[in-house]
Amino acid sequence: MSTNINPDNLPSAPELEKLANQLFKAGPTGFFGQSPTFTPQGSALPGELPGIGSFDAPIPHTAPDQSIPPSTIGGGGISPSAINQGNAVNLKDPQTSFADPNLKSDQQILPHVPVYSTPVFGGQLPTQQNFSYDSYLEKTDLIPHTPTKQQFPIEQLSVVPDNLLQLPYQQDQHFETELRKVLDGINTSGPGVSIPFYGAPSTPEIPFYFLNGNHGLPSVKHNPDKASKAGISSIIDLPFDVNIIRRDFPILQERVNGKQLVWLDNAATTQKPKQVIDRISYFYEHENSNIHRAAHELAARATDAYEGARRKVQAFLNAASINEIIFVRGATEAINLVAKSWGEQNLHSGDEIIVSHLEHHANIVPWQQLATKKGLKIKVIPVDDDGQVLLDEYVKLLGPKTKLVSFTQVSNALGTVTPAAQIIQLAHLAGAKVLVDGAQSVSHMPVNVQALDADWFVFSGHKVFGPTGIGVLYGKEDLLNETQPWQGGGNMIKDVTFEHTQYHDAPGRFEAGTGNIADAVGLGAAIDYVTKIGMPVIAKYEHYLLVYATQLLKEVKGLRLIGTAPDKASVISFVLDGYKTEDVGAALNNEGIAVRSGHHCAQPILRRFGVESSVRPSLAFYNTCAEIDLLVNTLHSLKR
Template identity: 55%
Template sequence: MITTDILDIQKIRADFPILNQEINGKKLVYFDNAATTQKPTAVINAIAHYYNFDNANIHRGIHTLAERATRDFEASREAVREFLGASSIEEIIFTSGTTQGINLVASTFGRKFIKEGDEIIVSGMEHHSNIVPWQMLCEEKGITLKVIPVTEQGELDMEAYENLLSEKVKLVAVNHVSNSLGTINPVKEIIALAHEYGAKVLIDGAQATSHFNIDVQDLDADFYAFSAHKLYGPTGMGALYGKKELLNAMPPYMGGGEMIKDVSFEKTTYNELPYKFEAGTPNIADVVALKTALEYADALGRENIAAHEDMLLSYATEQLSEIEGLRIIGQAKKKVSVLSFVIDGIHHQDIGVLLDNQGIAVRTGHHCTQPLMQRFNLLGTSRASFAVYNTIEEVDRLVAGIHRVKKMLL
């Protein structure tokens, strides 16, 4: 038994009330963390506290509640700025999540600065949300989409990437971590190479932020998008980082209240950053609770979280590798705690259903990465993804569960 943990996992588990329940008569094993993590009591309480005591519309009110709501909302922006290592709060735009962040860049930066004949590069391991917005833009403007191939190990072919780069490339959009494979991509290198050709780079950070520290300045990322719900925060909100000079040069995304300075029927002037991109009343309660989620992860220590998850990943990789007929998809040298696998002769949906009957939640299917599945000639995989509250015993349950599934189906 491996017990090198600095963290008291049982104590952490007590922070997540949802984990303490039975599913189909068995103690829940939640291994679908790459889809969304569970929420600690502190985050749940922060949302309740906001509505119980502080709820008001932000920014223009002069009464006490409006001031309190505004203060907490903006405090969360500062927390995100610090978390991402951005230089200014003007560079932090609250969104509904990673998808909206990417769409915002496609609709504003993309429409204004990418023209017919130009090229956009994505990778072969992108989530559909980092493919489709660019395809839509390409179709609209006659832009060409190029794709960085994925190796058999599940890594990006960096040599092929360098060959794709040219003066025609205006934007490179890749994920920091693959949701299907767990691969940690060399984004710093990807960004540096793109910059040599004057291309801007958007990083889809959805799968990265719960696993390690992000420093957008060190990476020199032009845009970095993430979702709160994958790092112990609420669903339906996230943030987009953008370099100030780019955000200033970009037209607004949506029109409405909050994003304007003055409106008349003759001429409307737009608000300053970051409000220019935040039309309408935002998801205030969840923005406030994101700060709590970031503080929760900080208090545990992101290195400690990563160490625990790495331990679970290597134990699970070792155990699952021993199962006959099981093949792990994605064997990159650098991975987060995501384990995708297929079993010869068994459809992933059957695995998912039969594990669920044993109280084990995994994700099955194409994980919104159909091009990547096609690359591996697969219809889908089963994916177990681990978070800070998962344990070795739970991995053992998964292993036993898979053996049972095999026995039932083969």
């Protein structure tokens, strides 16, 4: 809504100074890092209202989030009548109302409140040692909005209690309140959790509740025999209620062929929570601007949102520096970037590239193109009959000519989890660089690129509950800075003459032109979402879904599982005797069940198992045992 402010109603400058200092003394300690002192300006700048001042304490613009809508802080900022009357405001009193009782709701002043917050869950982001927003702007020779003094009318001052710090687009939704309650008992802050991805549960009880049975579908609670056959001896209610999660995904209420949608095509793309959808809308409604290149307010908001998303990705992957995170269109573009920049620059005739038999076409074709152009040789790590990488055979492929190993962390066609750390370590011992395709891993398990020690790591936003058209290339900072850019244009240069161009260091040197700003911000929101739940929690819940589904599918007459490696993520591939894969997909679609049927852009690995295509249900943390029951029952009915 628009806000009309009458300058004649504003208090005098001394009153403003006194009130502002009272507010900051009353507010939560450390909100701005120190208690700032408000100093009014002697006269308004052109285009500004009288009564504008500044704070002598730094207000960092390196925080990911710019503002929050007033609805998240009890109805808006401090009311103008309270200011005009000079009333004392006790911000520590939980009963304090920030709204003006003398005004109707549609007359309340509802300012955007500058806030520099930590995530609601998960604590403070790691301190960045190698990057600041100001240094980024200084490197680009641009005019930044000042990081040391923030200017805005006094009506727009509000100190937000710590328990209400959250993203601009997030209202007080059930996700924020209910999920906090159910996750209170979960400790995910300790050392990394070792998660088995296949086989019988390590404990006799499942520590997650699947479904309340209120969706009209049979749940595991109603099928104790199925649970027993799946190696599950009992069901207990512990802190993960999938129904709370499902409410955040509007599309899960969609009906297909008169049936409620059952989305089991998550390896192709994941659905988006309302928090992501709202965040993208908020960007276009309140922040839309090009970034880095202007001194106006919207450019500042957009830049903060975009660079804030980069920081979130850094924390999500545990990268050493924000400069190691490059935004691209997706995993495919990220691999092509490495091939056409580092590969073109560093690989020569006779050099060898190693990939695995499990690879998506996106991790085969770019290397083939480069090999054809430069006279390179491609070698393939074989897999066994379960779809598991043969490390002994891999060691035999390594040699002095090996310059690059590029492999997937999780197979998109089989779900196999590869021994990534061992593959990387062996490659480095041979003097080779390593690229890891994480498109199928980031949504199913925690990823720590420093622990992996990969030289590059790539993933796509739409596979991790974010928007399409956005993805990430992680690369070690020194390596990125030694690599030639692959595209030229604006934003990636320090200086241009007709004779010479000087490039920025990473990440700027690889982000020519206007990027996908809004969807990068949406990806940051998706990372916030899964981080709040906890990747170890997600991994464990999906593991039990996988165990449940695998055991029940084995009972379907004529069904052959493709890929039965001991370590698997949430992908199940199969063929059914007497049916084309597309016919199975169509039959499931009639029941509202969405699965993928085809070659999954991974023809070599399917052909290794003697098939050209397969049916591929793939799971996410919003799926349920009831949905798996429906899938299996439909397959049984086909055979009958």
